Amino acid sequence: MNVAVIGTGYVGLNTAVSLALHGHRVVGIDVDEEKVKQLKQRHCPIYEPGLEEAMRSVMDQGNLHFDHTLNGEAKEADILFICVGTPESADGSADLGYLFAVVEDVRAVYASNPVRRGVVIKSTVPVGTGDRVAELLGDCKELHVISNPEFLREGSALQDALNPSRIVIGAESAAAFSLMDELYEGYSCPMVKTTRRTAELIKYASNAFLATRISFMNELARLSTVLGTDIETVARGMGLDSRIGPEFLRAGIGYGGSCFPKDTIALLQVGKRNGVKLSILEQVREVNRTQPEWCVQLIREQLGGLHGKRVAVLGLSFKPDTDDIRESRSLPIIKQLLHEGAIVSAYDPISMETVAKLYPQVSYADDIYATLTGADAALLATEWKQCVNLDWQKAKAVMAKPVLFDGRNAWPSELVKQYGFAYQGVGRS
Ligand SMILES: NC(=O)c1ccc[n+]([C@@H]2O[C@H](COP(=O)([O-])OP(=O)(O)OC[C@H]3O[C@@H](n4cnc5c(N)ncnc54)[C@H](O)[C@@H]3O)[C@@H](O)[C@H]2O)c1
Numbered sequence: 197m198n199v200a201v202i203g204t205g206y207v208g209l210n211t212a213v214s215l216a217l218h219g220h221r222v223v224g225i226d227v228d229e230e231k232v233k234q235l236k237q238r239h240c241p242i243y244e245p246g247l248e249e250a251m252r253s254v255m256d257q258g259n260l261h262f263d264h265t266l267n268g269e270a271k272e273a274d275i276l277f278i279c280v281g282t283p284e285s286a287d288g289s290a291d292l293g294y295l296f297a298v299v300e301d302v303r304a305v306y307a308s309n310p311v312r313r314g315v316v317i318k319s320t321v322p323v324g325t326g327d328r329v330a331e332l333l334g335d336c337k338e339l340h341v342i343s344n345p346e347f348l349r350e351g352s353a354l355q356d357a358l359n360p361s362r363i364v365i366g367a368e369s370a371a372a373f374s375l376m377d378e379l380y381e382g383y384s385c386p387m388v389k390t391t392r393r394t395a396e397l398i399k400y401a402s403n404a405f406l407a408t409r410i411s412f413m414n415e416l417a418r419l420s421t422v423l424g425t426d427i428e429t430v431a432r433g434m435g436l437d438s439r440i441g442p443e444f445l446r447a448g449i450g451y452g453g454s455c456f457p458k459d460t461i462a463l464l465q466v467g468k469r470n471g472v473k474l475s476i477l478e479q480v481r482e483v484n485r486t487q488p489e490w491c492v493q494l495i496r497e498q499l500g501g502l503h504g505k506r507v508a509v510l511g512l513s514f515k516p517d518t519d520d521i522r523e524s525r526s527l528p529i530i531k532q533l534l535h536e537g538a539i540v541s542a543y544d545p546i547s548m549e550t551v552a553k554l555y556p557q558v559s560y561a562d563d564i565y566a567t568l569t570g571a572d573a574a575l576l577a578t579e580w581k582q583c584v585n586l587d588w589q590k591a592k593a594v595m596a597k598p599v600l601f602d603g604r605n606a607w608p609s610e611l612v613k614q615y616g617f618a619y620q621g622v623g624r625s
Pocket residue numbers: 202203204205206207208225226227228231279280281282294297298318319320321346347348349350454455
């Protein structure tokens with residue numbers, strides 16, 4: 197099919213490349229002309245494993261192009277994916293400004309060209325948004341508004357887009373479902389077909405539930421620290437129950453990223469606007485907000501205060517294998533350490549330049565051991581493999597004091613103790 201993907205960020209670009217790999221003819225559209233220029237020159241503007249190579253191969257085959265307007269190749273599209281950002285607005289609800297701007301563009305371009313098409317909302321949007329878009333496009337009779345939320349994860353985005361766990365389609369007409377059947381022919385995952393509103397809620401519910409699991413484990417980790425128990429073994433013991441499962445039970449410094457923080461507050465707002473208090477979700481957010489403070493407190497206690505102490509922070513992106521620092525939990529930790537007079541050094545394989553713009557007072561080094569040199573303590577904030585698999589002898593030799601805070605419970609606790617480090621994890625020691 198001919199597909200236009202509007203918005204070529206994390207979701208849009210991975211969607212465009214994966215659909216082209218599945219044999220569709222795709223054009224990626226973005227208002228950011230600099231980004232479009234870069235894409236046309238075959239440069240991937242984001243770091244995502246395997247994406248640039250895959251993008252180049254589908255461009256070489258002629259299945260993927262880029263443009264800055266809907267008025268070109270996109271005019272022929274059977275399916276228009278909307279993949280623009282829906283960031284948090286001042287009151288926490290999703291800001292739909294970018295999305296409605298696209299809807300205006302779609303109206304302007306396709307109203308006079310009445311061919312059956314799907315207008316597919318992939319951006320994460322509050323329940324009722326699809327209905328609103330359908331109203332706005334009401335006089336464009338051949339445009340079918342469909343909800344098709346995205347569940348890909350950064351760091352494995354292309355693989356997730358190519359092999360999704362499920363495809364959720366919310367639509368209100370047989371014609372709309374049949375367009376999506378044609379598009380996703382050849383995908384082997386389960387398909388959930390429902391109304392637009394239910395599809396929209398599935399997306400928020402999924403993210404809120406995953407965030408809930410993490411905050412539950414983080415709160416339990418606080419108790420585990422006091423009890424002297426091991427949260428990792430607790431998680432393993434829980435996860436072997438098939439009703440619970442092992443995923444998303446990892447305690448740490450909290451969840452970050454462009455989705456869980458904004459989607460949990462957006463869902464709270466959906467609840468509020470509909471007169472329903474989502475009290476569990478409120479606590480999920482509160483535990484996540486205070487988790488970095490809780491971690492800094494552990495470091496402070498171990499070092500006997502933070503003023504003048506040298507702390508090396510390893511990993512800055514919100515998770516490994518991405519350059520994305522949005523809502524990364526390393527940031528409030530760095531802020532607090534600096535506020536209390538600590539001298540901070542930091543390392544990340546990809547995100548140092550972006551973080552340096554926010555925290556120029558931190559020293560950055562391309563080499564982990566240079567970052568660790570002279571440190572009174574090292575904190576693992578993001579479990580990049582480069583930051584996890586250290587030469588412990590070398591690390592101990594360069595640090596001023598052998599003190600480790602494992603904010604991701606990813607360092608080998610028994611091994612590092614054998615090397616003479618004082619080790620503290622999150623809910624484990
Ligand atoms: N990032 C993720 O892992 C992820 C996963 C699932 C769902 N989502 C959701 O997908 C949506 C997009 O997220 P993202 O992380 O890809 O955002 P992003 O900020 O990386 O990309 C959005 C892109 O849209 C472009 N854009 C803005 N207005 C436009 C317009 N009028 N026309 C064309 N392009 C326009 C921007 O220039 C930008 O390139 C959000 O709703 C998000 O919640 C994100």
